[in-house]
Amino acid sequence: MTDTKNENSKPWLRACINFRAGKQLPSCGGVGSREMVASLINAIEEAGIDWRVEAVHCMGQCHAGPTMRILPNGPYIMGVRESNVPDVVQKLKAGDLNGLAVAYPMPSRN
Numbered sequence: 001m002t003d004t005k006n007e008n009s010k011p012w013l014r015a016c017i018n019f020r021a022g023k024q025l026p027s028c029g030g031v032g033s034r035e036m037v038a039s040l041i042n043a044i045e046e047a048g049i050d051w052r053v054e055a056v057h058c059m060g061q062c063h064a065g066p067t068m069r070i071l072p073n074g075p076y077i078m079g080v081r082e083s084n085v086p087d088v089v090q091k092l093k094a095g096d097l098n099g100l101a102v103a104y105p106m107p108s109r110n
Helices: 033-047 082-094 097-103
Strands: 012-016 053-056 067-071 076-078
Touching (some): 012 033, 033 053, 033 082, 076 097
Antiparallel strands (some): 012 067, 067 076
C-alpha cells in the first residue's frame, strides 16, 4: 500500500475499518470505525466538500483507533468517533488540517 496515488492528487483520508474477531486484540472496527466512516462519507457529501475517504483493513495502529490519516504524507488522525464527525467535517471544510491533527492526535507511547 502506498501513500500517494499521484503527485497531482488532492488530499484524501484513509480510514481503517478492520475488525478483529474474538475481541482479544483491539481493532478500529471494534470501537466503531465502520459506523464513523459511513457517517463521515455522508457528512462530506452533504457538506459538498471535495474530500474522499478510502476505507482500508489495517493501518497498524489498532491500539489507538479508530485510525485515519490525511494523505498524501499527512498526519494520523486518531480516535475519531461518530459523534466527532461534524467537527471533522467543519475542520476539513475550513482547510484546518493542523487543527484536525491537534484535536485527534496520535497518543504518545510511554
